[in-house]
Amino acid sequence: MKLTSKGRYAVMALVDLARFNNINPVSLRDISLRQGISLDYLEQIFSKLRKKEIVQSVRGIQGGYVLNKKANEIKLTNIFDAVDEKVKTVQCKKESKKGCNGKSTKCLTHNLWDELENHINNFFEQKSLEDLIKDNRERRI
Amino acid sequence: MKLTSKGRYAVMALVDLARFNNINPVSLRDISLRQGISLDYLEQIFSKLRKKEIVQSVRGIQGGYVLNKKANEIKLTNIFDAVDEKVKTVQCKKESKKGCNGKSTKCLTHNLWDELENHINNFFEQKSLEDLIKDNRERRI
DNA sequence: ATAAACCTGACTAAAATAGTCAAGTATATA
DNA sequence: TATATACTTGACTATTTTAGTCAGGTTTAT
Ligand code: FES
Ligand code: FES
Numbered sequence: 001m002k003l004t005s006k007g008r009y010a011v012m013a014l015v016d017l018a019r020f021n022n023i024n025p026v027s028l029r030d031i032s033l034r035q036g037i038s039l040d041y042l043e044q045i046f047s048k049l050r051k052k053e054i055v056q057s058v059r060g061i062q063g064g065y066v067l068n069k070k071a072n073e074i075k076l077t078n079i080f081d082a083v084d085e086k087v088k089t090v091q092c093k094k095e096s097k098k099g100c101n102g103k104s105t106k107c108l109t110h111n112l113w114d115e116l117e118n119h120i121n122n123f124f125e126q127k128s129l130e131d132l133i134k135d136n137r138e139r140r141i
Numbered sequence: 142m143k144l145t146s147k148g149r150y151a152v153m154a155l156v157d158l159a160r161f162n163n164i165n166p167v168s169l170r171d172i173s174l175r176q177g178i179s180l181d182y183l184e185q186i187f188s189k190l191r192k193k194e195i196v197q198s199v200r201g202i203q204g205g206y207v208l209n210k211k212a213n214e215i216k217l218t219n220i221f222d223a224v225d226e227k228v229k230t231v232q233c234k235k236e237s238k239k240g241c242n243g244k245s246t247k248c249l250t251h252n253l254w255d256e257l258e259n260h261i262n263n264f265f266e267q268k269s270l271e272d273l274i275k276d277n278r279e280r281r282i
Numbered sequence: 283a284t285a286a287a288c289c290t291g292a293c294t295a296a297a298a299t300a301g302t303c304a305a306g307t308a309t310a311t312a
Numbered sequence: 313t314a315t316a317t318a319c320t321t322g323a324c325t326a327t328t329t330t331a332g333t334c335a336g337g338t339t340t341a342t
Binding site: 004005006038040041044058059060061062063 | 298299300301302303307308309310311
């Protein structure tokens with residue numbers, strides 16, 4: 001089970017942005033330089049974040065991005081959802097009664113994978129951007 | 142974040158095996174048929190499980206595999222470890238002081254990913270093969 | 283002897299990931 | 313108003329990982 005760079009970068013970038021938020025829009029260029037993430041890749045990521053109304057864009061010179069909600073209202077779930085970083089413990093569709101590989105019923109371990117998925121998603125639902133920033137400040141002391 | 146088939150199959154196969162354990166060795170052929178997993182793939186998986194002493198093999202006709210420990214002593218952690226299904230939330234090496242992409246320090250969100258990794262691994266450490274079988278019996282009533 | 287079943291290593295098609303690249307559009311400011 | 317900064321969009325691609333397959337064994341009960 002791996003967390004993809006896309007998901008990891010999305011959170012890193014938003015934490016970076018959130019620290020400078022309320023002052024000025026933060027440009028992707030700055031985030032790119034500070035966090036060492038490819039600018040072109042960031043652009044893809046922020047396009048998705050904007051579509052899901054997690055950030056707002058300010059075009060033109062001195063532009064950049066601003067948070068569109070309070071930091072405590074942005075959970076990891078929302079971020080991951082926006083960039084299509086989803087937890088998948090199975091191959092088969094949830095809606096369908098059928099199992100993996102076209103089997104007619106769900107497998108012996110199906111319930112386990114559901115539990116696992118919930119366990120992980122719970123973590124994402126509990127952590128907000130604000131938590132991350134606080135956590136970070138304390139660490140710096 | 143996806144669970145790979147290899148990890149999923151390893152657990153499925155062991156649950157299947159554990160149900161018939163204590164009677165006779167269980168052949169991979171049977172597991173393959175019952176669970177709909179490629180025989181050749183199962184062989185790869187069981188080779189690893191045997192090397193980590195989770196199962197024992199019985200060669201020749203009427204042969205197969207038997208659990209090498211009690212079902213309550215085999216945790217998901219042990220199974221995943223055996224087949225190299227590991228949880229990885231970061232790219233950078235844990236031992237190294239360096240961050241991802243060759244950065245000289247760890248990133249802003251590093252602590253978060255450590256927490257996430259622990260959170261997931263906790264789940265794997267708590268679940269034993271016995272739990273899965275019990276769970277399954279109850280469900281069948 | 284033979285068939286069932288384990289054992290091993292090499293190989294490969296397909297999918298996913300982690301980007302890059304090219305060609306724009308909007309706007310603050312000099 | 314010229315221009316540089318920064319967002320916007322979509323297509324393209326190299327690399328890696330996954331999920332197997334395939335071809336050849338070896339062991340042993342009957
Ligand atoms: S995981 Fe798909 S059938 Fe259980
Ligand atoms: S995840 Fe590698 S530096 Fe934090």
